[in-house]
Amino acid sequence: MGASKQTNGLVYCFRKTHSYIGFKKGYNFVLWFIFAGALLGFVLARLQYLSIDDKFRVGASPGEWYWLRHGFRKVGITLHLATILPAGILVIFQFVPIIRHKVLIFHRISGYVVMSLLLLSNIGALMIARRSFGGTLETQVLIGVLAIMSTLGISLAYYNIKRLQIDQHRAWMLRTWFYAASIITLRIIMIISSKILTRIGGYYRAMPCDEIAFLLDNQTQFETSYPQCFVANGTIDGWIALPARFDRNAAQIGNSLGLTFGTAGWLALFMHAVGVEIYLRLTPRESERLRVVSYQRQLEAGFGHAGSAGLTVDRLGDADMWQPPKEAPI
Template sequence: MSLEGINDFPPPPLMAVNALGYDVTKDLRTADEDRVSSGSSITSSYDDVEEKGVDVVNGPPPNLPAFLTPAYNALKAMQRFLGFHKAYNIPLWIIFGGAMTAFCISRMPYYNKTFMLDHIGLQNWYWFHQQPYRFGLYFHLATALPGGVLVPLQFVPAIRYKNIMIHRIIGYYCIFMIVLACAGGFTLARRVLSGDPAGDMHTIILGATPLFELLMAWINIKRLQIDEHRKWMLRAWCTMGAIVSTRLIFQVAPKYIDKVGTYSITYSCDNVLFDAGGNSTLLGELFPACLTAPDLKTFFVAVPANSRTGGILGYVATLRLSYTLCNWLKLTENLIAAGFISVRAEVYIHLTAAESERLRIVSYHKQLERGFKHPGSAGITADRIGDAHWTPPVVGALPNRV
């Protein structure tokens, strides 16, 4: 089907209904208005429709107190500026996108070597002052933080609808930086705080999961399956946002371990000596067996996780033991609450089913224009293997954006 063939379709009625029953109450612009010079795909007539039927600057509700009217008007003005068509998207974007951006900006002083060594914590010094772990840490920070700062822009409708090229450039940049950041994180996996296999495996899974989700998003957008691309991108960035909730939990977990006071963790004598500032006399007083050890790096002692009796070593032990505990608590948060990880993404995806359907119709028309074998399901969609097969919409029918 050529671009000129679009004009052969009968004009869409003012009131059309697609396969899932979404009413369309607005006129679509003609293909001549929306045709692009490259002629490679249909753009505006399906994926950049003027939302004439959606007024995002409605007057305040009649029962709204007068003192809240300025705030309501400001919210609506921001909603129109950013391009959102549902008011609940604004606080979601500010809270979760703002948390990601604020966290990345707050960590940028770590680019300074002196600042990082002063603030990274004694529990990390022993391994991160050695190679390749020091390079892995620098590389991880240098790539993850710039990518994380720009991510919220990918979820601003005004950018996606009015300048898709900016959306694509930022998207590829963020994906490239996160892939590099995960590579740097994998070099640190063996030397996470806990020092046990559970902590090591968590670090690997935490890096591999968003890489898989980004791969699925990339495959779907290459197949013009825009609705699935949106879902996988939401999942990927929510998974990476898990680091924020982990940091919040990490503020509490060491206090719990320290209060119990009966936990302990194994240290090599060389690690104890390093944390003790190289004071071999103190090492001999605390752990006499280390003085007769044939190799300080391979001889291990149990350090109590109790700052009251163990001093600075006991405090560091509480921090190291907290790592795996925090990750388990974060997993529990993911399973039972709408936290920062996939539950939040899945809840949002299910709440915006109309937007997913709209994007699937956009995908259908784009894939039909390109001559794909299964338009509407050319990407990785559930109906390719399941029993709920998707039905193409009425020509021209397009649900409202959310």
């Protein structure tokens, strides 16, 4: 009897909590709590990296600081972190229903800020793509594709909200930030992959001798381990096929992370892109409810094709034209 009362009390508290912040369905609150919580934790853990010359220099992946410590690449990483981290915090509140309903002005202003910050962060990411985590070809393409996907997504979200197509605005905002948040899953996969490759052994990647020397504090160890890096007059030059091992010195740890970053990124992006489409397909009632709201607001604004004034499948594809229901969905 006591356990039943306790369970009922927990259920009541759960329903009270998600209803208080505007979620009509408990599963939506749970998903928001999990994914928004993961994003918030990731961002808060990296706010310290805004101190580029101090915290980022110490905490970055081995080899990152060698390439990003000066010039336009330092400008790029500074721009990227200074924009994407605040955007990651603000966007969490964009998906809280009570804010959209009760504090619409905050939602609108914050939305414009988030869009601007995301676009600027993509510029910063592209500036460092050539050298980020080794700058392999798959890494450069990954960063480029992710920048294109998120830029296109946020642009479509903006277009649809200007056309008062709220259902499509929701869909494209969800897609954009699921794409962007793949960077969190990427790091989990990257570390696991690096440890697996270390266990298997036999994986190598070329690394410049200058970078190896920069990463190894012990100059004697560097001279002894990599004598082929020294040319005439003791000058350091050339490249070394370095083992990718997560359990050795900083150079080999950085090498393993650089080897797995691109692959982990593509896998993470695939998982997030598929995952968000599954979620959108599993919540058609919410999409339909927002489309009815869009229909009403588009009528009031005098738009043609009310209910389909934005980018909708019935205007772009061969679907039947959408018709407003006699009763709005619950």
